Amino acid sequence: AQKVTQAQTEISVVEKEDVTLDCVYETRDTTYYLFWYKQPPSGELVFLIRRNSFDEQNEISGRYSWNFQKSTSSFNFTITASQVVDSAVYFCALSHSGGYNKLIFGAGTRLAVHP
């Protein structure tokens, strides 16, 4: 069975702190994709990153970075020097291998960044 676990339900930090959002996944597939989406208070879902299972290189995009470790089935997301605008619910997702990107979402982590 495929499953995504985001154990942190809510995280609260003060602006400029670094914060890491955890994501652990389960799959028996050897080829799969992992995603992160952001859902700000306005409600839309914003695509952040996609990673395939053969690419374990860490990725950095501005203040955002992602750490993919197949050995621990984790795909963690770090925000450096957090800002109030980072306040949102963040979802990790895993694609199903049934020939298309059927996304299995985690429950989400609500991040609150306080000034």
Next chain:
Amino acid sequence: DAGVIQSPRHEVTEMGQEVTLRCKPISGHNSLFWYRQTMMRGLELLIYFNNNVPIDDSGMPEDRFSAKMPNASFSTLKIQPSEPRDSAVYFCASSSGTLGEQFFGPGTRLTVL
């Protein structure tokens, strides 16, 4: 470029009424997805279309739900008759190809009284 467009953004209706949600995918995308988001169940896929053809509707909860994609630029999700437990935010997403990243619309918040 326009993103995925959904209408209406908010819908309030009474139990038993028919509800139709609409989606216009990003131009050039050939895959379309309908999702539902609730507090209890989170984000769940309802149905997936590829090149206007329904490929996987295993997530459609009941026969009261139906979806169509008459052409590459338009899809509908219909609930008939609606029930209070259908209250949720319904998202439409599109992607280029079957393995491309999905881009989501703003969602339709449905309230069934």
